[in-house]
Amino acid sequence: xxxxxxxxxxxxxxxxxxxxxxxxxxxxxxxxxxxxxxxxxxxxxxxxxxxxxxxxxxxxxxxxxxxxxxxxxxxxxxxxxxxxxxxxxxxxxxxxxxxxxxxxxxxxxxxxxxxxxxxxxxxxxxxxxxxxxxxxxxxxxxxxxxxxxxxxxx
Amino acid sequence: xxxxxxxxxxxxxxxxxxxxxxxxxxxxxxxxxxxxxxxxxxxxxxxxxxxxxxxxxxxxxxxxxxxxxxxxxxxxxxxxxxxxxxxxxxxxxxxxxxxxxxxxxxxxxxxxxxxxxxxxxxxxxxxxxxxxxxxxxxxxxxxxxxxxxxxxxxxxxxxxxxxxxxxxxxxxxxxxxxxxxxxxxxxxxxxxxxxxxxxxxxxxxxxxxxxxxxxxxxxxxxxxxxxxxxxxxxxxxxxxxxxxxxxxxxxxxxxxxxxxxxxxxxxxxxxxxxxxxxxxxxxxxxxxxxxxxxxxxxxxxx
Numbered sequence: 001x002x003x004x005x006x007x008x009x010x011x012x013x014x015x016x017x018x019x020x021x022x023x024x025x026x027x028x029x030x031x032x033x034x035x036x037x038x039x040x041x042x043x044x045x046x047x048x049x050x051x052x053x054x055x056x057x058x059x060x061x062x063x064x065x066x067x068x069x070x071x072x073x074x075x076x077x078x079x080x081x082x083x084x085x086x087x088x089x090x091x092x093x094x095x096x097x098x099x100x101x102x103x104x105x106x107x108x109x110x111x112x113x114x115x116x117x118x119x120x121x122x123x124x125x126x127x128x129x130x131x132x133x134x135x136x137x138x139x140x141x142x143x144x145x146x147x148x149x150x151x152x153x154x
Numbered sequence: 155x156x157x158x159x160x161x162x163x164x165x166x167x168x169x170x171x172x173x174x175x176x177x178x179x180x181x182x183x184x185x186x187x188x189x190x191x192x193x194x195x196x197x198x199x200x201x202x203x204x205x206x207x208x209x210x211x212x213x214x215x216x217x218x219x220x221x222x223x224x225x226x227x228x229x230x231x232x233x234x235x236x237x238x239x240x241x242x243x244x245x246x247x248x249x250x251x252x253x254x255x256x257x258x259x260x261x262x263x264x265x266x267x268x269x270x271x272x273x274x275x276x277x278x279x280x281x282x283x284x285x286x287x288x289x290x291x292x293x294x295x296x297x298x299x300x301x302x303x304x305x306x307x308x309x310x311x312x313x314x315x316x317x318x319x320x321x322x323x324x325x326x327x328x329x330x331x332x333x334x335x336x337x338x339x340x341x342x343x344x345x346x347x348x349x350x351x352x353x354x355x356x357x358x359x360x361x362x363x364x365x366x367x368x369x370x371x372x373x374x375x376x377x378x379x380x381x382x383x384x385x386x387x388x389x390x391x392x393x394x395x396x397x398x399x400x401x402x403x404x405x406x407x408x409x410x411x412x413x414x415x416x417x418x419x420x421x422x423x424x425x426x427x428x429x430x431x432x433x434x435x436x437x438x439x440x441x442x443x444x445x446x447x448x449x450x451x452x453x454x455x456x
Contacts, residue, residue, distance in 0.1 A: 005227070007227055014369055018369075019192065022192065027227075029200035029201075030232075036428045036431055042402070043405060046402070046404050054368060091436065101405055102404075102405040105405045
């Protein structure tokens with residue numbers, strides 16, 4: 001079984017989103033995710049975090065880990081909970097409401113997007129509260145197997 | 155289109171610093187100072203550069219790491235490997251006790267050469283100008299340093315941010331320092347600056363700098379509405395939208411741009427490769443009047 005490697009963990013509100021993007025970009029670069037996929041990954045993470053801020057409680061927690069040759073980003077919110085049904089099947093038209101467009105894009109540019117109730121998530125115990133909130137998990141495959149970690153040995 | 159009408163300096167977000175840039179930054183408080191430094195450091199690490207933080211000698215490594223990313227494994231790895239280094243101007247000049255501009259340039263040039271021999275793509279330094287007080291330097295000497303520093307950026311893979319505390323320097327010193335830097339940084343991360351101008355042919359143009367996300371979406375929308383309205387008032391064949399100064403274009407703002415473009419006449423958008431990909435994924439190809447051109451010169455009519 002793969003041992004996850006913690007890259008970063010952040011609590012965020014609206015004002016923290018620039019810092020979230022900066023840290024995710026930096027960590028993804030370290031893990032070996034190159035442009036332009038790294039830039040698209042940051043857009044996807046921002047869309048999920050923005051969804052938590054705008055529609056799911058106004059804040060969230062982000063956990064970025066590396067599991068083997070994959071990056072996994074979990075965003076946990078404190079909203080009423082939602083499912084993948086909110087994501088349109090096809091790109092929403094430009095003249096209609098924008099609901100779900102960000103999540104639609106996040107699913108498109110990553111290698112996997114899943115949504116689960118927060119109570120089932122790992123890493124964020126909720127004490128005795130009634131389970132609320134969702135965890136959106138994004139997965140991004142890293143290029144080319146084992147990454148060279150040259151600088152660590154210098 | 156000029157970056158700023160009547161002015162040849164560039165204003166960029168801190169994440170757009172590149173080797174060769176000598177940038178002026180001003181911060182008002184502790185929060186702004188650390189946010190700017192954090193963005194500078196993290197982006198340097200992402201670019202594979204050696205990052206030097208020349209701060210107040212009182213700042214410890216623990217404080218630096220806690221301020222920049224208390225739960226960032228990436229940051230701690232960079233610290234452990236030596237990719238991120240904390241120092242001060244006092245330490246940099248050691249064992250010399252007296253500041254001279256030439257000595258400072260020499261030491262920074264040595265550091266940038268060392269970084270390359272260590273395998274980094276470049277070196278970058280964030281210099282908190284608190285060293286001026288720490289070393290008891292006169293304001294005139296600071297200006298001399300800044301004026302002559304351009305030699306550091308010629309032939310060296312090196313970039314530098316000179317960060318001034320607006321509460322610690324006289325307005326005339328800040329103004330002179332501002333004038334001496336070819337690159338100015340937006341004061342805060344996560345902000346958006348819109349500049350309306352006209353192209354050489356008189357077409358209306360808008361240039362957006364900074365970050366376009368849900369926090370700046372209203373400003374982004376207002377800037378685009380103004381630009382589209384200017385075209386209505388002064389009928390022109392094309393509207394030019396320059397996104398290349400945007401470090402971040404989120405899904406919502408990208409969709410808003412496409413929505414406006416789909417209801418107006420011809421629109422030329424200049425953008426980065428990633429922005430191009432995002433706009434296309436969101437349906438740019440379905441808007442016949444929209445032309446996307448990447449900053450590398452690649453142009454495709456949608």
